[in-house]
C-alpha cells in the first residue's frame with residue numbers, strides 16, 4: 001500500500017511516498033511558513049493549504065494509487081478533530097483545519113499529527129521499538145512519546161511538549177509566553193543565542209558547531225549548555241514515564257557528539273539511582289525520514 005507522508009518545518013517541508021519502510025519518492029519544498037503566518041489567520045490557512053496541495057498533487061501524479069496522506073505539523077493538534085489549535089513558533093496560526101479541506105480536495109483520508117509525535121512514530125516503526133521518547137532538536141525542540149506501539153498525544157495534543165519544560169528559572173523569553181524553556185537553550189536557535197550572549201557574534205548553530213569542534217571556548221560552552229539543559233529535562237521526563245529508549249533527531253542531532261557528554265553527566269546526576277545507567281539514548285536511525293515515515297504510517301493506520 002502506497003502512503004504519502006509530509007514533514008513540515010519552519011522554512012521548508014518534505015513529501016515522501018512510502019510502501020512499508022521503502023521510500024519510493026522524496027522531494028523537499030522551500031516554504032517559509034513563519035512568513036506565511038505573519039498574515040491574518042484565514043489568509044495563512046489558505047496559503048498553507050495551497051502550498052501543501054501543490055506538493056501533494058506532484059506526488060500523486062507519480063503515485064496515483066496512494067491510499068492516504070499523513071502530515072506532521074509543528075503545533076498543538078487536537079487529537080479528535082486534527083485541527084491545529086496553535087503553534088508556538090507560528091504565532092498567527094489559530095484553529096487551522098488542514099485535514100478537512102485536503103481530504104475533500106484529493107478524495108483521500110488525511111491525518112494531521114504533531115511533527116515530533118509523527119517522527120517518534122516513524123522511528124518506532126523503523127526500529128521495531130514499541131515504546132520510546134523522541135526528541136527533535138531543530139529550530140525549536142519537539143518531543144513525542146510512543147507507548148506500547150501507539151502514539152500518545154495527550155488529551156489536547158500537548159503531551160511531551162518538552163521544548164517548553166522550564167529549565168532555567170527567569171531565563172530567556174520563549175514564543176510560548178514563558179521564560180527559560182528548554183528550546184531556548186537546546187535548539188539550533190538556542191545554541192546560536194548562547195554563543196551570541198558570550199561573544200556578541202550572531203552565528204547559525206552550524207557555524208557554532210564548526211567552532212566547537214575546533215575547541216572554541218564559547219562555542220563548546222554553548223553546546224555544553226544545550227546538552228546539560230537537555231539532560232535536566234530528560235531526567236524529569238524519565239522519572240515520570242520510565243521509558244528505556246530515547247531517540248535524538250532533528251537537524252541539530254548531527255552535532256549530538258558536541259552535547260552528549262554534558263547531557264549524560266546531567267542526566268545521570270539528576271536521575272533517581274534505580275534509573276541510572278538504564279536509559280538507551282541514541283541518534284535517530286530513520287534520520288530525517290522519521291517524520292515523513294511516521295505521518296504516512298499514521299495515515300495508513302486509519303484505513
Ligand SMILES: [Zn+2]
Pocket residue numbers: 163164174175176177178181
Ligand atoms: Zn516555551
